[in-house]
Amino acid sequence: MSGTFYITTPIYYVNARPHLGHAYTTIVADVAARFHFMTGQETFLLTGTDEHGDKVVRAAKAENLSPRVYVDKISALFKALWPQLNIRYGAFIRTTDPAHILVVEQILKKIHAAGDIYFSEYEGLYCFGCERFYTERELVNGRCPDHETEPEVIRESNYFFKMSRYQDWLIDHITRNPDFIRPERYRNEVLSFLKEPLEDLCISRPKTRLEWGITLPFDPNYVTYVWFDALLNYVSALGYPDGDRYRKFWPKAQHIVAKDILKPHGIYWPIMLKAAGIPLYQHLNVHGYWNVDQSKMSKSLGNVVEPLELKNVYGLDAFRFFLMREMAFGLDAGFNEVSLINRINSDLANDLGNLFSRVLAMAHKYFDGVVPAMDPAVEKEFTLELEQDAAGTIAAYAGDMESFAFHKALATVWEFINRLNKYIDVTAPWELAKKKSSLKQLEAVIYNLLEGLRIISGLIYPIMPDTAETMHRHLGMEPDPDAFKLERLKKWKTIAAGQKLPKSVTLFPRIDPEKRQLAAQTDSDPAPIVVKPEISIEDFRKVDLRVATVIHAERLPRARKLLKIEIDLGEKRTIIAGIAESYAPEELAGKQIIIVANLKPAKIMGVLSNGMLIAASEKGKTAVATLDGKIAPGTPLN
Ligand code: MSP
Numbered sequence: 105m106s107g108t109f110y111i112t113t114p115i116y117y118v119n120a121r122p123h124l125g126h127a128y129t130t131i132v133a134d135v136a137a138r139f140h141f142m143t144g145q146e147t148f149l150l151t152g153t154d155e156h157g158d159k160v161v162r163a164a165k166a167e168n169l170s171p172r173v174y175v176d177k178i179s180a181l182f183k184a185l186w187p188q189l190n191i192r193y194g195a196f197i198r199t200t201d202p203a204h205i206l207v208v209e210q211i212l213k214k215i216h217a218a219g220d221i222y223f224s225e226y227e228g229l230y231c232f233g234c235e236r237f238y239t240e241r242e243l244v245n246g247r248c249p250d251h252e253t254e255p256e257v258i259r260e261s262n263y264f265f266k267m268s269r270y271q272d273w274l275i276d277h278i279t280r281n282p283d284f285i286r287p288e289r290y291r292n293e294v295l296s297f298l299k300e301p302l303e304d305l306c307i308s309r310p311k312t313r314l315e316w317g318i319t320l321p322f323d324p325n326y327v328t329y330v331w332f333d334a335l336l337n338y339v340s341a342l343g344y345p346d347g348d349r350y351r352k353f354w355p356k357a358q359h360i361v362a363k364d365i366l367k368p369h370g371i372y373w374p375i376m377l378k379a380a381g382i383p384l385y386q387h388l389n390v391h392g393y394w395n396v397d398q399s400k401m402s403k404s405l406g407n408v409v410e411p412l413e414l415k416n417v418y419g420l421d422a423f424r425f426f427l428m429r430e431m432a433f434g435l436d437a438g439f440n441e442v443s444l445i446n447r448i449n450s451d452l453a454n455d456l457g458n459l460f461s462r463v464l465a466m467a468h469k470y471f472d473g474v475v476p477a478m479d480p481a482v483e484k485e486f487t488l489e490l491e492q493d494a495a496g497t498i499a500a501y502a503g504d505m506e507s508f509a510f511h512k513a514l515a516t517v518w519e520f521i522n523r524l525n526k527y528i529d530v531t532a533p534w535e536l537a538k539k540k541s542s543l544k545q546l547e548a549v550i551y552n553l554l555e556g557l558r559i560i561s562g563l564i565y566p567i568m569p570d571t572a573e574t575m576h577r578h579l580g581m582e583p584d585p586d587a588f589k590l591e592r593l594k595k596w597k598t599i600a601a602g603q604k605l606p607k608s609v610t611l612f613p614r615i616d617p618e619k620r621q622l623a624a625q626t627d628s629d630p631a632p633i634v635v636k637p638e639i640s641i642e643d644f645r646k647v648d649l650r651v652a653t654v655i656h657a658e659r660l661p662r663a664r665k666l667l668k669i670e671i672d673l674g675e676k677r678t679i680i681a682g683i684a685e686s687y688a689p690e691e692l693a694g695k696q697i698i699i700v701a702n703l704k705p706a707k708i709m710g711v712l713s714n715g716m717l718i719a720a721s722e723k724g725k726t727a728v729a730t731l732d733g734k735i736a737p738g739t740p741l742n
Contacts, residue, residue, distance in 0.1 A: 108148070109140035110353035114361050115152040115197060115337050118178035119163035122185050123408035124439060125362070125394050125401050128427050132391065132510070133360050134191040135428060138566035139505045142590050148353045150341050151186065152197030153179040156317040157330030158236070158309075165682075166721060171316045173636065175200060189411060190420060190569055197341040199318075199333055207340035208333050209321040211380050212307075216322050220266045220379045223323075226306065229255035232662050232709060237306070251664050263308040263326065270375040271302040277374065283387060285370050286508070287434035290363065290390040294370040305372060307332045335373045339382060357385040366390055389508045392436035401439065409439060409622065417621045421568035422448045422612060428510045428567050441620045452612040455521050456560070462528060463553040464578060464608035470537050475554060475580055476547035477601035486531070486548035491596045493523055494559045498594055501563055510567070517563045524556045554579055554599055562593040571611055580605045648702035649718075649741035650674075651731060657689035663709050667692070673699060673715070674738025680713035686726040696731040698741060 113133045116126050130151055137147040155175040164174035175198070183196050197204060215221055228237040233251035247254055275298050278284055278291060285291040308326040309317060317327030338357065342350035361369050366388075374384050393400045396407040414423045426444050429451065431437035467473060478487070497520040504513035527549075536546040561575035565588040573583060580603030581587055592598065652671040660666040665682045667689055679699070698718040705714045718729040 106144050107146075108353050108356045109137065109145040110148050110150070110342075110357045111136050111140075112149075112338050112357070112359050113151040114365060115154040115199065115334055116182055117157075117159055118153050118155050118175050118182075119159045120403035121178065122182050122411065123401060123403065124411055124414070124427075125408075126182070127185075127189060127411035128394060128431070129360055129362060129391070130186060130191050131189060131424055131427055132389075132433070132508075134189075134193075135424075135510060135566040136358075136360070136505075136508070137192070138569065139502075141585075142562070142565065142588050142593075143502070144589060144591065146352075148194040148342075148349065149192065150195050150197060150338065151182075151191075151193050152195070152337060152341070153182055153199070154330070154334045154337075155179065155198055155200045156327070156333055158234075158314050158316070159330075161314065161316045169636075172200075185411065189415065189424070195341050197337045199337060201340075203343075204337060204340040205318050207344055208318050208328060208336050210345075211336055211376075212328065212332075213321050214381070215265070215376075215379050218379065220269070221263050221307065222266065222304075223261060223263055225259055225261045226264075227257060227259045230258040230260075231255045233664060253662055253664060256662070260310065262306050262310070263320065263323070264304040265307045265332070265376075265379070267305050267372070267375050268302045270378055271298060273378065274298060274371065274374055277384070278370075283507075284384075285366075285388045285390065287390065289434065290366055290370070290388075293363075293366060297367065297371070302371070305329070305332070331368050331372060332376070335368060335376060338373075338385070344382070355383065355386075358387040358389060359385055360389045360391070362391050362393060364393075389433070391431065391433050394431070394439050395436055396439055398438070413622060414444075418444065418448060418615070419612070421571045422452055425452060425514075425564075425567055429514045430511070432511050433508045441622050442617060445615050445617045445620070448612060449614050449617070451518060453614045455518060455525070456564075457611045459521055459525050459528075459560075460557060460575060460578075460611055461608055463524075463550070463557055464605065466533055467550050467554065467605055468608065470533070470546060470550065473605040473607075475599055475601050475603040475605065476551050478548045478551045478597070479544040482544045482548045486545065487552050487596070490523075490527060490552050490556060493520060494556065494596065495594065498559065498563070498590060502590060505566070513563075514567065517560060520556070520563075521560060524553060524560075527556070528553065551599070551601070555596060558599055559593055562588040562590075574609065574611065578606055578608060645742060646702075647700055647742070650699050650701040651735045651737055651739045651741065652677075652697055652699045652701075652715075652717075653737045654692045654695045654697060657687075657692040659684055659689060660709055660711065666709060668711055669717070671697070671699065671715070672737040673701060674736075677714045678711065679715045679717060680708040680711055681717050681719070681728075683717075683719060683726045683728060687728065692728075695728070696733075696735060696737075698729050698731070 111133045113130050133149050137149045140147045160175060161171055164171045167174060179198055186193060230237050231248040231251055231253065233253060234248060238248060238255050278295055285294055307329045308320055309329060311325055311327060314327055317330065318333050320326045320328060339350065339354060342353055344350045359369055369388050377384050395401060399405055399407060401408055426447050429447060430443065497516055500516045501513045504516065531549045533546055533549050536542040536549065557575060558579050561572045565572035572588065576587065577583065579599055650673055652673040655670040655672055657667050657669045660668050665684050667681055667684045669679050669681055669692065671677050671679060700716045703716045705712050719726050
């Protein structure tokens, strides 16, 4: 097969550090790209970060950073992680990249000019905590599921994208192209959603509510809704509309997402493409969730597993293999350390590892580590079925890899591994070695086993690239990724007789199941400290830190997290602080606290906050910095 292959991951929100869920999707993309490379295609993998919108603004606020500094910090964590997991991306896009912003503006203008965007007043249920509208269906007992507050009815003018106009067209497209969205359960889900009338999509946010976004090119008072901005990364990263990469790769685009973001990818995105006159992607590949104890692994539930910790404890290839083998693509899977250890011990150490060391040990013992030649006289008798089995394995594997059924592809490879283990038992090389007269047979058996291992090393390459290369080296082959291409793999009798094989190694050590090593699967690992860029003492002195005494504090209606605090700073002031979940208002009166006295005042929930108190937050708990001596209010600290 020749041609191109373009694969994308979702661009991840920078409101959380990368965890196993993100790693899974990105490893799937890498596995798919490596497999398509094996088929002879030119591949391109895109990943990146989604950096606009109020989720990100809130996360930045929680860390007391500006959105700009905050997005740089978290995006860098994602970018640095992927190479450590052996993921080779062609580009890493950020939605704050100027080139991306230009494309968003361009496409918005195009759709606006075509008449698919209109301005209208909207009345809806709005949660101020989330800064978004809710539909009745999304509420739990009439309340916001996050803030448990009753949303308010507000009227607001916004821009809307006429999605409804494309509903019938989309149904038709999905019906005619059965594998446009796959596996089938997700295609059915989208089709059943499309049975209800599709609402137009609100694609703007007034700047009075949210400034961190891409300004609408036709109205400076609004920013673009984060999904409309984010989805366009898939074309902007290729240099839409006339970049070489765009021309080369877009016609072969495939996306990978988990089911949480099926709707934007299965509905908004194809309609946006159609409205913008861009050809549609080929496939949307949708997977399920990694759960821990039946709940989705996520930052908010605090049950995340760190990919690097897994790599450090169990080895990268074992980790990649486990993810790909354990989850049936499309369905949910449970993560737990015991099943990881079991898989490593049975599939990797026992089946694959033993086969590899048995065969190499025999090659060293009987032939001094030199690849024996096969005598044509015995070749047929000792090879025929193996060669056919290998061809059958490669064909079944390729079909499953192509359609994202990775667990099946690996199961097929393991059948072949077992087949080779049985071949050893049946041919009993140790018996053949006893008699000089069976030397030719022994040579044929060992040669065939080495060839079988060569095929296995190629088939595991997309999932375990390092192990594949180690195996290859020990089979006396030159390091050459092209050797894993399917055309080359298929050719039986590729290993040259007479090659000297290096000493064998243990591919996967057995792990004692009693010795689980991962930290409890909670979010307890401290994040690495990323210190902000250095400043001078002069810079520091610009911050006017003062002692203040709390006079009175009260809750703000509609805001679960906020307190309105009257302080004495030598003069009376009001500040708003997000500490209501950690402090009762009564607790604060009389406390001496530290205030940034010269911070630009900001209106928060309609109240002017004039200064900011110093506090530390960790996992939703906040501690306010207080002074223990009686210092006159207004006294400077620096
Ligand atoms: N920013 C949007 C995507 C925009 S794409 C144009 C977003 N970001 S996210 O950070 O929330 O990432 C969601 C994706 O992360 C999921 O679709 C999936 O790929 C991955 N996963 C996050 N948690 C996961 C699990 N627990 N299990 C499996 N995948 C998970 O949505």
